[in-house]
Amino acid sequence: MPHKKEIELFASHIRRKNLKHTEQRTQILKTFLETERHLTAEELYVSVKRKYPSIGYATVCRTIKVLCECELCRELKVEDGVSRYEHLYGHEHHDHLICTSCGSFTEIMSPEIEKLQEKLAAENEFALTRHSLELYGICKKCNH
Amino acid sequence: MPHKKEIELFASHIRRKNLKHTEQRTQILKTFLETERHLTAEELYVSVKRKYPSIGYATVCRTIKVLCECELCRELKVEDGVSRYEHLYGHEHHDHLICTSCGSFTEIMSPEIEKLQEKLAAENEFALTRHSLELYGICKKCNH
DNA sequence: ATACCTGCAAATGTTTTGCGACTAA
DNA sequence: TTAGTCGCAAAACATTTGCAGGTAT
Numbered sequence A, B: 001m002p003h004k005k006e007i008e009l010f011a012s013h014i015r016r017k018n019l020k021h022t023e024q025r026t027q028i029l030k031t032f033l034e035t036e037r038h039l040t041a042e043e044l045y046v047s048v049k050r051k052y053p054s055i056g057y058a059t060v061c062r063t064i065k066v067l068c069e070c071e072l073c074r075e076l077k078v079e080d081g082v083s084r085y086e087h088l089y090g091h092e093h094h095d096h097l098i099c100t101s102c103g104s105f106t107e108i109m110s111p112e113i114e115k116l117q118e119k120l121a122a123e124n125e126f127a128l129t130r131h132s133l134e135l136y137g138i139c140k141k142c143n144h
Numbered sequence C: 001a002t003a004c005c006t007g008c009a010a011a012t013g014t015t016t017t018g019c020g021a022c023t024a025a
Numbered sequence D: 001t002t003a004g005t006c007g008c009a010a011a012a013c014a015t016t017t018g019c020a021g022g023t024a025t
Helices: A004-016 A023-034 A041-051 A057-069 A111-123 B004-016 B023-034 B041-051 B057-069 B111-123
Strands: A073-077 A083-087 A095-099 A105-108 A127-138 B073-077 B083-087 B095-099 B105-108 B127-138
Touching: A004 A023, A004 A057, A023 A041, A023 A057, A023 A083, A041 A057, A041 A083, A057 A073, A057 A083, A111 A127, A111 B111, A111 B127, A127 B111, B004 B023, B004 B057, B023 B041, B023 B057, B023 B083, B041 B057, B041 B083, B057 B073, B057 B083, B111 B127
Parallel strands: A095 A127, B095 B127
Antiparallel strands: A073 A083, A095 A105, A127 B127, B073 B083, B095 B105
16 A cells, blocks of 8 residues: 555544544545645646546645645745645655756755755854755756 | 936836836836835835825836846745845845744855755756745844 | 535735826837 | 826736535544
8 A cells, every 4th residue: 555654644633633534635635645746736636636526626725734734745835926735754855956948846955055054044143944945947858 | 326327227228128217117216226125016016105106006016027127126936925026236146044033034145055056956967047045934133 | 413624606915917098209 | 199108907816715515523
């Protein structure tokens, strides 16, 4: 059974928060886990709707919130103003290369940059809680 | 005369693009140049309206676009989804510390981080055009 | 039984656009 | 004269919310 841990995490969050285990939530979680990362709420909605046509967009948005609360999902805000959602559980922190031609997201990570960010924050006596780093440009594929 | 260069830059952009030199644009430019940085369109609108009550919000938004085109202004997209605008002319590239308590923006710059970003992009054969780095947390003042 | 949940439509909040009147060049 | 501009109201767009009916526990 794929995503066993994630499904258990979701179930225990549901229990802990006195929420209800509904077919809609199950379908949204399943589709989210099965799908490539960095999708928009709209994309997830369309995807779920294929298997569960009665689903409403609002339910998808509300369930994404629950997924974020239990740390299965992370919201990314990028420059087009549309939120994207990616898997968080079991994934190391990372930033992104975002191709402005094909819209692809590539995960990147630099421990040196992380350290330098902390140094900058410390120099400004700033209590860092999180950061957002995106590099925009043209990806390898689009550059042929 | 303050902001002489900026006003000339704006005027020459106006000429080059066959736009017109209107009182509204003059007022918006003036207020933008005189005001602390990182304001929203709404804040700039309110500010201009004080001296020029007939101004419309749409005109402010349209003029901000022109300011960005002639590189007097840079648009920042941050996590609250509201665009902020800052002075660009004569300002070195920088990133921001953003206080989630008081909303203040502090400019930061690290040549090492810039270099590492270029290195990351190169490693991924990614043609970097720009980036966005914001550090969120609590600023010195708010942390008393 | 009773919280909680759902889908829908309406509201929200920001930014953009269509339009008829107006104005700079 | 005429292309470009203005202010207004409406549209756009993603996301959120109110609500009445439905469902899990």
